[in-house]
Amino acid sequence: MSILDLAFQNIVSPMVLFFALGVAAALIRSDLSVPEAAAKLLALYLMLAIGFKGGAEVAKSGVDAAMALTIGAGILLSFSIPVIGYALLRLTTRLSGVDAAAVAGHYGSISIVTFVAATEALKSLGLAYEGYLIAVAAVMETPAIIAALLLARRGAPAEAGGESTSALLREVATNGSVVVLVGSFLIGWATGAEGMAMIAPFIVDPFRGILCLFLLDMGLVAGRGLRQGGRSLSPALIGFGIYFPLLSAALTGLMALGLGLSVGGTALLITLAASASYIAVPAAMRLALPEANPAIYLTLSLGVTFPFNLTLGIPLYAALAQRIAG
Amino acid sequence: MSILDLAFQNIVSPMVLFFALGVAAALIRSDLSVPEAAAKLLALYLMLAIGFKGGAEVAKSGVDAAMALTIGAGILLSFSIPVIGYALLRLTTRLSGVDAAAVAGHYGSISIVTFVAATEALKSLGLAYEGYLIAVAAVMETPAIIAALLLARRGAPAEAGGESTSALLREVATNGSVVVLVGSFLIGWATGAEGMAMIAPFIVDPFRGILCLFLLDMGLVAGRGLRQGGRSLSPALIGFGIYFPLLSAALTGLMALGLGLSVGGTALLITLAASASYIAVPAAMRLALPEANPAIYLTLSLGVTFPFNLTLGIPLYAALAQRIAG
Amino acid sequence: MSILDLAFQNIVSPMVLFFALGVAAALIRSDLSVPEAAAKLLALYLMLAIGFKGGAEVAKSGVDAAMALTIGAGILLSFSIPVIGYALLRLTTRLSGVDAAAVAGHYGSISIVTFVAATEALKSLGLAYEGYLIAVAAVMETPAIIAALLLARRGAPAEAGGESTSALLREVATNGSVVVLVGSFLIGWATGAEGMAMIAPFIVDPFRGILCLFLLDMGLVAGRGLRQGGRSLSPALIGFGIYFPLLSAALTGLMALGLGLSVGGTALLITLAASASYIAVPAAMRLALPEANPAIYLTLSLGVTFPFNLTLGIPLYAALAQRIAG
Amino acid sequence: MEMHPKKRIDIVLEAPVLKRLTDLLDRLDVTGYTVLPVLGGKGHHGVWSREGLPSSAGAMVSVTVIAAEENLDAVLEPVFALVKRHIGIVTVSDVAVLRSDRF
Amino acid sequence: MEMHPKKRIDIVLEAPVLKRLTDLLDRLDVTGYTVLPVLGGKGHHGVWSREGLPSSAGAMVSVTVIAAEENLDAVLEPVFALVKRHIGIVTVSDVAVLRSDRF
Amino acid sequence: MEMHPKKRIDIVLEAPVLKRLTDLLDRLDVTGYTVLPVLGGKGHHGVWSREGLPSSAGAMVSVTVIAAEENLDAVLEPVFALVKRHIGIVTVSDVAVLRSDRF
Numbered sequence A, B, C: 001m002s003i004l005d006l007a008f009q010n011i012v013s014p015m016v017l018f019f020a021l022g023v024a025a026a027l028i029r030s031d032l033s034v035p036e037a038a039a040k041l042l043a044l045y046l047m048l049a050i051g052f053k054g055g056a057e058v059a060k061s062g063v064d065a066a067m068a069l070t071i072g073a074g075i076l077l078s079f080s081i082p083v084i085g086y087a088l089l090r091l092t093t094r095l096s097g098v099d100a101a102a103v104a105g106h107y108g109s110i111s112i113v114t115f116v117a118a119t120e121a122l123k124s125l126g127l128a129y130e131g132y133l134i135a136v137a138a139v140m141e142t143p144a145i146i147a148a149l150l151l152a153r154r155g156a157p158a159e160a161g162g163e164s165t166s167a168l169l170r171e172v173a174t175n176g177s178v179v180v181l182v183g184s185f186l187i188g189w190a191t192g193a194e195g196m197a198m199i200a201p202f203i204v205d206p207f208r209g210i211l212c213l214f215l216l217d218m219g220l221v222a223g224r225g226l227r228q229g230g231r232s233l234s235p236a237l238i239g240f241g242i243y244f245p246l247l248s249a250a251l252t253g254l255m256a257l258g259l260g261l262s263v264g265g266t267a268l269l270i271t272l273a274a275s276a277s278y279i280a281v282p283a284a285m286r287l288a289l290p291e292a293n294p295a296i297y298l299t300l301s302l303g304v305t306f307p308f309n310l311t312l313g314i315p316l317y318a319a320l321a322q323r324i325a326g
Numbered sequence D, E, F: 001m002e003m004h005p006k007k008r009i010d011i012v013l014e015a016p017v018l019k020r021l022t023d024l025l026d027r028l029d030v031t032g033y034t035v036l037p038v039l040g041g042k043g044h045h046g047v048w049s050r051e052g053l054p055s056s057a058g059a060m061v062s063v064t065v066i067a068a069e070e071n072l073d074a075v076l077e078p079v080f081a082l083v084k085r086h087i088g089i090v091t092v093s094d095v096a097v098l099r100s101d102r103f
């Protein structure tokens, strides 16, 4: 399948179309909504399922040096992407130091739903990937938060901070989504194929359908954010939300040359680097950098970068991975 | 299978029995309850699933003149049934003009769960139906609301209204259940068999089980309504809740003679006409006709007509369809 | 498979590990949480599924004298276990009469999730069981509550009580979990294999996966309870939470000698007797014995006895059953 | 606009007892009440949270009653008699309403 | 700490009308509002509960507005005009805030 | 019935900060607090709604504290110091309670 075919097929997948439906519903001011409790249950399901599947995959394939290497690369990326992003934002936009740090932090961390959508696209292409990339996803969630905090402190040492950094680090490290992802990964690893056989009818079979429902909800939230917070985004900022993922992707592509990952694994690592968080990091930013404006970082991450990655980004990253590791 | 067999089999299906369990639990004042967020999630699932399946069906069968014709018939029915219902209610009951208009509006619109139960009954009979009947269901949701509003204005021009009609129309047209139903229908249409293959383990396999859970909840709400609002219903009104669906069914049967639908499709169109809304229309009535008493229209629709259709109505409509289109 | 193998396999099952993950998350003070509405939906699902399966099983196997006998034995156990527990608690701990009665009541009643986990363990062992044990589970839920009430009245006749006993009995008998369990059992019985075929993809296939999610939540609640209420538990009380289930198991083992149950059925009856309620009974105790301290009975039942049964208890009970009925 | 003074009674109470409280209010001279969900809290009986609970034990609700001043004691006394055996608190404050006849 | 007197308006209103109320508040001279979920209640229109409802019809919400005393009538009048056609009640009470300029 | 005057502090605050607030209250001289969920609202930081959010960022909670009048400032000051860096508001009002010793 050509990259264009993939891009097209990706865009007309039920997942992407349900996201679009959500955005459309929000833009026409429909009263359609997903209750908070339902959204949390869906998110919990997705993280449990993806974590377990990754662990079961590792149980099958075993651990090797490439795994340690790739986890190290993930941590490095999560730390360094915010630094680059911060510099670019300060150069090209009028964001304050604190806002720039908060936005940059989101791009160092990852979007697990983008990751999941990429695994689905790989499945259509018949590409396998290393199961431990779930672990890489998990370790990439939090270093970016610390990076953002350090950047903000550098920019405005007096203002930023407040509560002790160690308290914040504890809160970030015990973040619910990290705990479920890592825990399910370990359980999947420990119980392997047998465990998988037991719960596959729950975490594998209906997975894509539940993802559709979750993406409908994400579309509603993104659309509402765009309607309400759209004015907070300057053209330069919107541009950042599109070119910066590509930059992170290119950077990661270079790095991947030395990791020996499969094509699928390379595509996923690139996707992780190019995706921006909108679940774990916003909550952490409210604690770490309360002065930063949530309308900016949430709208940019969920309203601009997420749909871009979902539609055009993933096929591009897959094509890039094919060049690098194919 | 004879019509009596079907009626019996229909009544002892798990779906109907779970509804009965819910009613019983409410009547014995059990504290059994389904949280609002869970009920909304279940409703969302049902609408997404039924919409998608209809669209995928249309993708397979293609569009034809009959589809446009049936959609037109649906709109006509949704507009005209309230007018007849209003006249009957004014003649046979002591309802005020506003209350009569509100009740009549519910019967012009449709109950998607009744529709779903009818599709399940058709499955037992081995009868296929045209996928676009989902689209017919969607277009029938709202014209009845406008009809009710016009009827109420005619009856009490000074009182009724309040907010501008155009604002109301916008709210009604962007109603969440319409948006999900239509959106999922379009996505099912666009992605066809391939999309269906991707999400069938979510929207097809567990569908009937989830319907059982939803009907348990509907039974609880209906039973609570009967316990609390039962006194609001006069015998004449309860009679209306039973004979009026049959009247709408007969009317629709006549109309269906000219539509060229399959037996299954005819049965579904009749079911749509005979069913009364209890999700979308009550919310719209609170906005459009706040003077109307919700205890009357909700209890009649959910507590009388819905169980009647679920148990006896559907087999009767199937039998009628067999006469007409068989 | 040896009993030790089973114990080990049981401990490393995904179900138990997800429970452990929940406990761990609570102990490290993660913000991971399951919304109340989601927890209620999961509990409703489990009770509906287990009830229906039991009923469908009885529809297949038919009713016999052993069923009536076992139900009688269940009622007897539910009444008498609290009496023994109360005496032991008064002798070995410093609990007040009311607290001792409340705790004892929990052990006379049953934990449906422990029951479910036991059925899963039996499945691994290839052991069948009588479907009517679900009915036994249902009848064992409430007698213990009455026993606890009588014990407390005996201890402190003036204090305890307040509202009329008959009002309490009505509330207890119409308790939501009893209604769903019994109702689903009857529906499963009435619709049998045909009904099962209709909803199996919902209540059978994903069952274990949903159980994992529920156990994750139970682990969170148990861990939170241990963190906050752990100080309320003396060593003697913690000991009771472990040895008393074993005592109940032994007692039930003796009784089972005369019941003619299969090995699986015997294991389940023992598990029911040995398990302690943490859903229905705590709510009833808040009404019946408000003076009793919930931190004690909830923490002991959910934080000590439940994990003990989940990991070591169930394999032990299976081994005991093998001796008795094998 | 003309306002009429009334009393607002707020009752934070464990959820299993809610039905008894509303049954009691039905028998008293009040025109209505409103029940709000409570996520969590802390008091003499310790910290608690609604999260993860599949049962109403351990959950709390908050019930608000707007009552006429002259009825205050007639409402408070039985309400307090019920609440004091359970986990919960009662507070009273002044409010004004527009339609005096409705409370 | 220095406190400034304000008015607190509490509106318990049927959920389908919430959007109209917040649209109205947006046009009035208030700096904000807070919406709380309501589980159930009772009034002249009878008993109701949010449980099991898959739609907003029959559900209620509670909206709190903190407003300056001098704006009270200007806010209350249109709010009351909206609420009085629907199922709902309005109460007003005194509160104090720390940052007067924010309300 | 004999009533005792107390102060009611209401804090509407973004949910991620809730744990910090309750940790703070644990250290202060208050006997308890009650946390209510908030569905949505509007303030200087714009409109928001809890619906659809799979995370606590962007959600709000409302925390009520009943405190003795003499403790008011000792509670308000640190609470306000925390809240003022975040999205949220604090209001204070008068209430009466039946059991003075419990607050």
Ligand SMILES: Nc1ncnc2c1ncn2[C@@H]1O[C@H](COP(=O)(O)O)[C@@H](O)[C@H]1O
Pocket (backbone or CB within 6 Å): D012, D040, D041, D042, D043, D044, D045, D046, D048, D060, D086, D087, D088, D089, F030, F031, F032, F033, F034, F035, F064, F065, F066, F067, F103
């Ligand atoms: N000082 C307080 N301020 C606000 N709410 C309180 C206070 N004390 C108790 N509560 C609430 O009332 C519930 C029961 O209180 P208690 O019976 O003291 O445990 C607590 O869980 C809180 O939700």
Ligand SMILES: Nc1ncnc2c1ncn2[C@@H]1O[C@H](COP(=O)(O)O)[C@@H](O)[C@H]1O
Pocket (backbone or CB within 6 Å): D030, D031, D032, D033, D034, D035, D064, D065, D066, D067, D102, D103, E012, E040, E041, E042, E043, E044, E045, E046, E048, E060, E086, E087, E088, E089
């Ligand atoms: N006296 C009252 N105290 C507290 N809440 C009330 C009272 N009367 C009415 N309400 C609330 O306002 C809603 C609408 O009242 P009504 O329009 O009288 O039915 C009720 O469902 C209650 O939630």
Ligand SMILES: Nc1ncnc2c1ncn2[C@@H]1O[C@H](COP(=O)(O)O)[C@@H](O)[C@H]1O
Pocket (backbone or CB within 6 Å): E030, E031, E032, E033, E034, E035, E064, E065, E066, E067, E103, F012, F040, F041, F042, F043, F044, F045, F046, F048, F060, F086, F087, F088, F089
């Ligand atoms: N005037 C007001 N009345 C009621 N609630 C308010 C008001 N202003 C702000 N709030 C609440 O406090 C939250 C934070 O306010 P702000 O920090 O001004 O954005 C808002 O989202 C509302 O929930």
Ligand code: NA
Pocket (backbone or CB within 6 Å): A081, A106, A107, A108, A109, A110, A111, A248, A272, A273, A274, A275, A276, A277
């Ligand atoms: Na990233």
Ligand code: NA
Pocket (backbone or CB within 6 Å): B081, B106, B107, B108, B109, B110, B111, B272, B273, B274, B275, B276, B277
């Ligand atoms: Na109809």
Ligand code: NA
Pocket (backbone or CB within 6 Å): C081, C106, C107, C108, C109, C110, C111, C272, C273, C274, C275, C276, C277
């Ligand atoms: Na037991």
